[in-house]
Amino acid sequence: MNKKIMLTGGGSAGHVTVNIALIPKLKERGWSIGYIGSHNGIERELLSQVENVPYFPISTGKLRRYFDWNNFKDPFKVLKGTFEAYHLIKKEKPSIVFSKGGFVSVPVIVAAWLNGVPTIIHESDITPGLANKIAMPFATKICVTFPETLPHVNEQKGIYVGAVVREELKQGSADKGRKHCQFEKGKPVLLVMGGSLGSKRINDALRANLQTLLADFQIVHICGKGNIDPKFAAEKGYKQFEYVHEELPHIMAMADIVLSRAGSNSIFEFLTLKKPMLLIPLSKGASRGDQILNARSFKKSGYADVLMEEELTNDSLREAIYQLYRNKANYIENMTRSQATDALHTLLSLIEETSKQ
Numbered sequence: 001m002n003k004k005i006m007l008t009g010g011g012s013a014g015h016v017t018v019n020i021a022l023i024p025k026l027k028e029r030g031w032s033i034g035y036i037g038s039h040n041g042i043e044r045e046l047l048s049q050v051e052n053v054p055y056f057p058i059s060t061g062k063l064r065r066y067f068d069w070n071n072f073k074d075p076f077k078v079l080k081g082t083f084e085a086y087h088l089i090k091k092e093k094p095s096i097v098f099s100k101g102g103f104v105s106v107p108v109i110v111a112a113w114l115n116g117v118p119t120i121i122h123e124s125d126i127t128p129g130l131a132n133k134i135a136m137p138f139a140t141k142i143c144v145t146f147p148e149t150l151p152h153v154n155e156q157k158g159i160y161v162g163a164v165v166r167e168e169l170k171q172g173s174a175d176k177g178r179k180h181c182q183f184e185k186g187k188p189v190l191l192v193m194g195g196s197l198g199s200k201r202i203n204d205a206l207r208a209n210l211q212t213l214l215a216d217f218q219i220v221h222i223c224g225k226g227n228i229d230p231k232f233a234a235e236k237g238y239k240q241f242e243y244v245h246e247e248l249p250h251i252m253a254m255a256d257i258v259l260s261r262a263g264s265n266s267i268f269e270f271l272t273l274k275k276p277m278l279l280i281p282l283s284k285g286a287s288r289g290d291q292i293l294n295a296r297s298f299k300k301s302g303y304a305d306v307l308m309e310e311e312l313t314n315d316s317l318r319e320a321i322y323q324l325y326r327n328k329a330n331y332i333e334n335m336t337r338s339q340a341t342d343a344l345h346t347l348l349s350l351i352e353e354t355s356k357q
């Protein structure tokens with residue numbers, strides 16, 4: 001059997017990390033791997049740190065639900081990307097294409113379909129994103145993270161697999177995390193993560209409360225590219241990062257509680273590590289509202305508290321963080337009862353079953 005797989009997905013880290021979790025496991029099973037991404041997206045940077053996975057950039061355009069002058073140009077870029085992906089797949093002859101979604105994946109899935117190559121899509125959120133919605137009719141199988149998503153996808157194609165969490169996140173050392181941040185042992189740690197791109201709203205509200213919170217917590221703040229505030233660079237017990245790569249497992253391990261956006265991958269990582277979380281989902285105005293559904297589902301299961309962006313003020317944020325810390329034992333107990341799925345292995349088996357013989 002030709003064990004060659006082409007991975008795709010990008011735009012934000014949430015559309016790449018599942019692929020990164022799969023790569024070492026696929027290599028163990030003898031697959032040769034390629035990655036199709038955009039010229040400038042975060043996927044290119046993240047893949048540059050992975051060995052032996054050739055990266056094939058294609059032209060991409062954003063598919064928007066709102067008016068923008070680029071809407072007139074972007075369909076041509078998508079068309080160009082489809083043409084490039086078609087020729088690439090024809091030449092590389094993978095036996096399967098696996099997509100984690102994001103705009104770059106649409107031309108790839110269509111091009112695979114045109115070449116008669118089977119495809120698997122993985123959807124992280126409760127409601128499928130626009131890119132995945134467009135790609136779904138061309139896909140062979142559609143894997144979902146939340147059981148609630150199955151009614152949104154074709155019955156014959158949909159499979160519930162659960163969330164894929166990178167193995168290395170489970171191997172973090174709190175001591176290494178403290179060393180990396182120059183934090184002391186004994187004082188609780190609050191991890192703030194505004195999604196893979198950072199969140200200005202969360203950054204501002206947190207920093208407005210910094211002096212009060214630092215009396216009780218040490219704070220590690222992943223604030224997104226270009227969002228480090230040099231004013232606080234020398235603040236004891238407060239460490240800012242734009243984005244964290246290999247140190248993330250250690251930083252997560254040392255965290256007592258977490259303040260986060262409600263991106264699907266992040267919240268399942270916190271659930272796996274049993275970190276009580278306060279979630280501030282991206283508002284409906286700025287997205288399709290997928291994070292609101294993710295957050296509600298976690299709140300219903302007792303894994304998280306939720307503060308809606310419309311209710312976010314400096315005071316409400318501070319009070320919610322203290323409340324989360326006081327109730328942390330309840331959240332941990334609920335998370336301990338959660339049934340983790342072995343999504344990684346289910347996906348690997350599915351890839352082998354679905355690929356072209």
Ligand SMILES: CC(=O)N[C@H]1[C@@H](OP(=O)(O)OP(=O)(O)OC[C@H]2O[C@@H](n3ccc(=O)[nH]c3=O)[C@H](O)[C@@H]2O)O[C@H](CO)[C@@H](O)[C@@H]1O
Nearest residue numbers: 012013014017124125195196222243244263264265266291
């Ligand atoms: C603005 C936007 O479009 N957000 C979407 C995006 O979020 P976003 O890209 O933020 O995705 P997630 O929260 O799902 O995943 C982020 C991933 O990046 C990793 N990470 C993050 C920060 C860091 O410094 N280092 C690092 O490795 C996290 O561990 C996680 O694996 O995709 C998610 C999954 O489809 C959606 O639920 C979100 O609505």
